[in-house]
Amino acid sequence: MDLRRLRYFVAVAEARSVGKAAERLRMAQPPLSVQIRKLEAEVGAPLFRRGTRGMDLTEAGQALLVRASEALALAADGIEAARAVASGRRGRLSVGYMFVLANAILPRLIPELRRSVPGVDLDFAELSASTREARVLDRTVTVALCMPAINHPEIQVARIGAQRFMLAMPTNSPLARLSSVPMARLHGRPLIALPHPDHGPASSAVVPLLRRHQVVMPIASRVETVHSAMSLVLADEGLAILPACAQLGAPRGIVFRPLRDATDSLDIAVCWRRDSHSPLIRTFLKCAEKVVAAL
Amino acid sequence: MDLRRLRYFVAVAEARSVGKAAERLRMAQPPLSVQIRKLEAEVGAPLFRRGTRGMDLTEAGQALLVRASEALALAADGIEAARAVASGRRGRLSVGYMFVLANAILPRLIPELRRSVPGVDLDFAELSASTREARVLDRTVTVALCMPAINHPEIQVARIGAQRFMLAMPTNSPLARLSSVPMARLHGRPLIALPHPDHGPASSAVVPLLRRHQVVMPIASRVETVHSAMSLVLADEGLAILPACAQLGAPRGIVFRPLRDATDSLDIAVCWRRDSHSPLIRTFLKCAEKVVAAL
DNA sequence: CCATTGGCATACCGAAAACGTATGGGTTGG
DNA sequence: CCAACCCATACGTTTTCGGTATGCCAATGG
Numbered sequence: 001m002d003l004r005r006l007r008y009f010v011a012v013a014e015a016r017s018v019g020k021a022a023e024r025l026r027m028a029q030p031p032l033s034v035q036i037r038k039l040e041a042e043v044g045a046p047l048f049r050r051g052t053r054g055m056d057l058t059e060a061g062q063a064l065l066v067r068a069s070e071a072l073a074l075a076a077d078g079i080e081a082a083r084a085v086a087s088g089r090r091g092r093l094s095v096g097y098m099f100v101l102a103n104a105i106l107p108r109l110i111p112e113l114r115r116s117v118p119g120v121d122l123d124f125a126e127l128s129a130s131t132r133e134a135r136v137l138d139r140t141v142t143v144a145l146c147m148p149a150i151n152h153p154e155i156q157v158a159r160i161g162a163q164r165f166m167l168a169m170p171t172n173s174p175l176a177r178l179s180s181v182p183m184a185r186l187h188g189r190p191l192i193a194l195p196h197p198d199h200g201p202a203s204s205a206v207v208p209l210l211r212r213h214q215v216v217m218p219i220a221s222r223v224e225t226v227h228s229a230m231s232l233v234l235a236d237e238g239l240a241i242l243p244a245c246a247q248l249g250a251p252r253g254i255v256f257r258p259l260r261d262a263t264d265s266l267d268i269a270v271c272w273r274r275d276s277h278s279p280l281i282r283t284f285l286k287c288a289e290k291v292v293a294a295l
Numbered sequence: 296m297d298l299r300r301l302r303y304f305v306a307v308a309e310a311r312s313v314g315k316a317a318e319r320l321r322m323a324q325p326p327l328s329v330q331i332r333k334l335e336a337e338v339g340a341p342l343f344r345r346g347t348r349g350m351d352l353t354e355a356g357q358a359l360l361v362r363a364s365e366a367l368a369l370a371a372d373g374i375e376a377a378r379a380v381a382s383g384r385r386g387r388l389s390v391g392y393m394f395v396l397a398n399a400i401l402p403r404l405i406p407e408l409r410r411s412v413p414g415v416d417l418d419f420a421e422l423s424a425s426t427r428e429a430r431v432l433d434r435t436v437t438v439a440l441c442m443p444a445i446n447h448p449e450i451q452v453a454r455i456g457a458q459r460f461m462l463a464m465p466t467n468s469p470l471a472r473l474s475s476v477p478m479a480r481l482h483g484r485p486l487i488a489l490p491h492p493d494h495g496p497a498s499s500a501v502v503p504l505l506r507r508h509q510v511v512m513p514i515a516s517r518v519e520t521v522h523s524a525m526s527l528v529l530a531d532e533g534l535a536i537l538p539a540c541a542q543l544g545a546p547r548g549i550v551f552r553p554l555r556d557a558t559d560s561l562d563i564a565v566c567w568r569r570d571s572h573s574p575l576i577r578t579f580l581k582c583a584e585k586v587v588a589a590l
Numbered sequence: 591c592c593a594t595t596g597g598c599a600t601a602c603c604g605a606a607a608a609c610g611t612a613t614g615g616g617t618t619g620g
Numbered sequence: 621c622c623a624a625c626c627c628a629t630a631c632g633t634t635t636t637c638g639g640t641a642t643g644c645c646a647a648t649g650g
Binding site for chain 1 (some may be wrong): 596597598599600601
């Protein structure tokens with residue numbers, strides 16, 4: 001059966017007249033009359049009682065009317081919903097983030113997002129360094145807040161900021177008395193190493209920085225998360241070189257100091273699948289840029 | 296928008312492929328492809344991501360899919376419901392009845408009806424002699440159980456039985472000692488008169504009976520309902536000549552006796568609008584005939 | 591009693607939409 | 621590099637729809 005027929009049927013039922021309904025539908029009366037009879041033929045029973053003063057629904061017609069009206073409304077709503085999702089007024093945005101950024105960014109990003117896209121269902125998921133790429137590729141998250149960016153041909157990256165590296169150490173460390181730490185003072189001290197996702201688990205994100213300053217730090221431990229790095233620093237297992245934003249999640253007993261003469265930084269990036277064309281991605285990007293710029 | 300497009304869309308979404316969907320829809324692939332693109336043009340956004348291994352819904356497509364499926368189901372259900380109503384498998388049957396018949400017929404008729412048409416909503420309404428015709432004409436009731444039948448050109452009547460007249464009197468009346476009362480014994484006694492609906496309120500349903508036996512009964516009171524007639528009989532205001540079935544609703548203190556040599560009876564009839572073609576009417580008629588035959 | 595009016599149904603024709611066949615283009619896999 | 625697969629485009633044919641003209645029936649009014 002055809003939705004047009006149902007639309008015509010509802011119009012005739014409401015106007016209680018073929019002629020009146022035809023006028024409202026901006027069409028001639030005869031073809032409308034034909035369509036109604038075709039619908040009746042399809043049902044196999046009369047839907048109207050033809051009187052001398054118009055048409056009146058039969059019981060069968062009344063049963064059809066309620067459902068046909070609902071079906072029409074649902075179909076129209078479906079089209080509208082699809083448009084709303086395509087335009088970004090409604091839908092779902094699943095945001096992945098890495099824990100380092102959580103404390104610095106999420107508290108200001110989330111309200112900003114809710115204000116920008118009030119009709120959208122937001123959901124947030126923490127990503128680990130080892131699975132973040134897969135979560136973007138399989139669309140578990142629509143966008144990912146990463147540090148550093150994901151490097152993959154199918155994934156689009158937008159750099160929205162950077163965080164300088166800082167030295168993290170126990171409060172009672174002698175270096176903590178300096179307002180900034182010269183690179184040379186790190187030489188020979190044990191390092192708690194975080195791997196750079198692009199360089200394999202055996203490397204460290206700060207290898208280029210150390211090499212450039214000809215500083216050698218023996219690797220005391222390898223950890224996967226900033227959590228772990230700070231735990232080991234607190235246990236006096238070594239020093240960690242972490243992006244500045246990690247400060248906000250640091251426990252008591254750890255202090256951060258800038259590295260003098262080292263302007264190296266780690267990018268903050270928004271990453272998403274190249275073939276995701278949701279307008280929500282651009283909106284998210286705007287919000288994230290705004291929040292990061294105000295850091 | 297067209298329901299066919301939505302049907303095609305759902306098929307493609309479920310098959311995740313134009314070709315597969317076309318096969319299931321028993322049509323060629325190209326026209327289906329065209330219809331999908333037309334739907335996308337109507338929405339104004341792509342509904343599928345075209346991959347090399349088939350099609351995959353976009354977020355907008357997912358939003359449309361749920362509503363389109365519901366709309367399709369509702370439309371199909373609407374057609375089916377109309378057919379069910381037209382065939383009498385479902386619907387509503389509003390039964391009007393006159394109180395005289397209630398006690399004798401309804402207790403057996405209602406279960407019989409519920410068994411015959413389990414999907415039908417039944418409702419019952421007592422009719423008064425003065426309004427029963429209007430209730431049938433304005434379709435407040437679909438059928439009416441009447442005694443006697445309604446007489447109106449627009450109303451169809453099926454006689455399903457008859458009830459003999461009996462004499463109703465107080466238990467302590469001298470006539471109550473007879474097992475049947477000769478007509479002559481009524482001569483001169485006061486009558487509680489019920490009007491015959493076809494003969495105006497000033498007449499009585501038993502005028503022809505009395506006249507044929509050359510019996511004259513002064514009219515003590517005129518009442519509208521069998522209730523009232525029996526109340527007045529109980530108050531010793533006079534005698535009433537009532538159809539046999541009225542016995543079942545009679546209060547203590549009233550006895551009924553047959554009238555010797557008087558075979559007059561009042562018809563029990565089912566009445567409905569001539570232009571009501573609901574199959575439920577015929578079903579109702581069958582049930583009512585069966586119940587009345589077993590009286 | 592006949593004419594007129596109002597409303598739906600039918601007939602026919604032109605226009606639009608959909609379907610099928612043939613074919614192109616891009617990607618995957620051997 | 622060729623074959624297979626899948627979707628998109630092009631074009632001719634067929635179906636269906638909408639418009640105009642007209643018929644039929646009942647109710648209304650002079």
